[in-house]
Amino acid sequence: MVAWTGSPRRHVRILLVGDQGVGKTSLILSLVSEEFPEDVPAKAEEITIPADVTPEQVPTNIVDYSGEHQRAESAPTTPNFRREPDIDVFVLAAEQTDEALAEEIRKAHVVCIVYSVECEETLDGITERWLPMVQKCSETERKPVVLVGNKIDLVDFSTIDHVLSIMEDYPEVESCVECSAKTLHNISEMFYYAQKAVLHPTAPLYIMEDQDLTEQCKKALVRIFKVCDIDGDGLLNDYELNHFQRRCFNAPLQPQVLDEVKAVLMKNTPDGIRNDSVTLSGFLFLHCLFIQRGRNETTWAVLRRFGYNENLEISDEYLHPPVKIPPGSSTELSHRGQQFLISIFERSDRDGDGALSPEEFQKLFSACPTPPFSTDIRRTIPTNENGWPTLHGWLCRWSLMTLVDVNKTLEYLAYLGFNVHENESQLAAIHITRERRIDLARKQNSRSVYMCHVIGPKDAAKTTFCRAFLAQDMKRLTDRDIRHSNRYAINTVQVYGQEKYLVLRDVDARLVLDPLQPGEVNCDVACLVYDIGNPKSFEYIARIYIKYFAESKIPVLIVGTKADREEARQDYLLQPPDFCHKYKLLQPQFFSVKHNKKDVYTKLATMAAFPHLKQFGLVSSDPLLWWKAGLGIAAATIVGFFVVKAFHGPGSAR
Structure with missing residues (x-):
């Protein structure tokens, strides 16, 4: 079985920035040593956390920043503002210029802006200096940001409400967290949120000010819904939901959980459930709810299992798996490919007249960017008296496309869900014939x-x-x-x-x-x-x-x-x-x-x-x-049948 996971990145690079004395270096050292450091250097060396100790199983680089503007005279003067122990703020040996900072921001996958919850000046610095700088250095892409409130152990109040207002004004801010380098409170969570902002970003999925999914996300989820709607009735019944669950998470959907999901939909959206099945609007609402509850990874897991990349586009690797065709060979539909296309045709022929009307044709390919061929195909394949493709003509058209443009066949099989329903790469839907020179030498042709x-x-x-x-x-x-x-x-x-x-x-x-x-x-x-x-x-x-x-x-x-x-x-x-x-x-x-x-x-x-x-x-x-030649081709066909049967027998490996 070939399963597409669509892993977004092979590593994550986290940059910590913020005003002097907010505790950037202490946060890094507390994470690594799992205790609060008494001797804190002006700047921590770049560290690498191995994949096997991170929640997302991705190696992570953490980079500290110490800037030349961060001198003693510029340090906040708020009463009770606690400086990190043993930091000599007059020592500039480890300081970095603004140019160096800009380069680090460009290299980073996510920027953590650290502020001190006990110092309002550092909170103001988020919008006055740090967010504008991140935006300026990330003109070609939106760099995800995590806001980190350190020293929560020194106060008995929260700054989250104030930070949430910043999140509404700056879509690049993925999340916020309050923590303490001294007590280790939420230290691991802070770096997890930073990883999550890179691996499962909110911005491509959700518009904070609208409290709704982005159009690109809706488009992707609509396609996924249509692909999973096996019987084509516009609903996901229990069987289809279980199939979807197994495809995305390799586990069945427990009956109790399924009932709870339906109860949530009936309570929150009037048309989320119909005939005890989930509607498209209900499906979209569930994903909106996942994101609102901070479970972006659930929606991203679904999207990636269906071939989508970070830009919510179906990746080229998913659409066009590598296929090597030797010179003199050709490409045809395999038996599995034909059976899949037959099932798609029969499912789409809603009136059962044995042909696809223009409306049925358009609905069949509604999960694709455009149909692979025109509805006016009566000059290419056999059709009925209305010029509509019959099942025979349908298979003819796909056989033609597979012969002359196999990559297009692979692409549209992916759009239509072959990978999902067959649980295998669409390469299983095609057959590469023997080279013509071998056919000539053996005087047999099985094409x-x-x-x-x-x-x-x-x-x-x-x-x-x-x-x-x-x-x-x-x-x-x-x-x-x-x-x-x-x-x-x-x-x-x-x-x-x-x-x-x-x-x-x-x-x-x-x-x-x-x-x-x-x-x-x-x-x-x-x-x-x-x-x-x-x-x-x-x-x-x-x-x-x-x-x-x-x-x-x-x-x-x-x-x-x-x-x-x-x-x-x-x-x-x-x-x-x-x-x-x-x-x-x-x-x-x-x-x-x-x-x-x-x-x-x-x-x-x-x-x-x-x-x-x-x-x-x-x-x-x-x-x-001629009789001998005909007997030869019949024999070749029979031998091929028994070979296929042997490979797919009860004892064969899958």
Whole structure:
């Protein structure tokens, strides 16, 4: 199982600043030695706390600051103000300049501004000097701040109310705490809050003055809610909540806790519970409540388990796990990938008509930034009479995307929650095929998706040929459909009883002297089309074949289009049948819109399935050889089935 944790940082750097004599150095030394130091240096050396002794299991650097402005004459003069013992405030050897301070602020992940609860001047210094300085040195990012009131053992009152007003005016202030370096009261908590301000910051999640979640946080939580809504009813029932709990915290949600959560929602938000299930508004309210109670880490744990980084964006590592595709291999959907997409389709087909209406289509992809493909996809995949994708067309479109842009498939599988529902990386949803050279050597091909490049001169009806591959009824193929074609068309064909996906790529027509790019040549099978009624049409594909395919191992089929018209003699050295005979190709196949026979597409898929039989012209009349080839592909499929079954048997490791 591959679990995404999205750890925000590998270490935390804490800087302590504040007026002279507030106890910055004593706080650090008390934390390290667990006792109040009697001899306090002017400045503590930078210390590193190992990960295994910190609550968040993150190594932490703590940096002290001693500034040149902090002399005896500038020290607060409030009665009873206690100086740290044995500090010689006239010694400037350890003092730092404002430039050095600015550099330390930039390097720090969080700044703790320390003040003395017994000295109002040091409290005023927070807004008069320290917060403005932190802001000035952090222009490109908001640096989290923790306000620390030291020497609480000397007073019998609290400054928290005053500090809370500062927090309202300065969003970068994450939290505040009162402590005592002498009695060790809240010392560990102070540094925990500093760590927490870095690892689980409030600012990206919550707007203090509005007492509400940020829009970016809401957007992320809405997506998480939709992904966890397995049955698509807009609610999280007990099963879905438990699934969510296990995903985020690796533990079930106890029935008593679940009842308490529902009781809180019913008490605080009128529409938080419906049909004994949690609504979206209730889900958002819970996270708002977590943050208000100082449990930012709970919301951050959820966000990170669903792939979000510190900026509340889904990280690239989550969307695009590394995948290595050897040269000559291709990418297809695995069985698990297909099953996941089938379940998504069936869940989204709310009216059960076997197709996705535009509304159902948009709702399905509402958890994604944008749909991966347009709703107007009838020129690319099979659809129903309304032009809506059927389940068959849905799988066709995903198979096409996986073949030509596997990273996009991985990205959208992550958006749709494959990682969540399958509890594994979306790499489990794809299959990398064997290299083509190995297929040729073994004379076996176990691929399920083949790429066919359709190449021909202008007006040779390439677009019509590709569109006809999708049309069940050619009468429904309108002039607009023929004039406007997508780059690809994909459908399934039967190759000796095995269903295969065939992708037709319409390669743009050029002048015969213009070179084809390698990406326009390399494919599983090439279909060279010409207009049988145009005497100059065949020369184009003849030259293309000689230049690019005669010496390659790519099977080629020549197709004459507009076969319902009178055939013209071609202005070329050889007529099409003679050309095919010379180069040991199958004789030209003929195609017309009026008589759309699907056998030409089956021939293309068969040639792609058996690339070692490139010179089909020699074997096309030998039915025994074709029968053996078909038996070979069936055997390969059966062997593959038993291999998969062996790997996923009861005793297999998971």
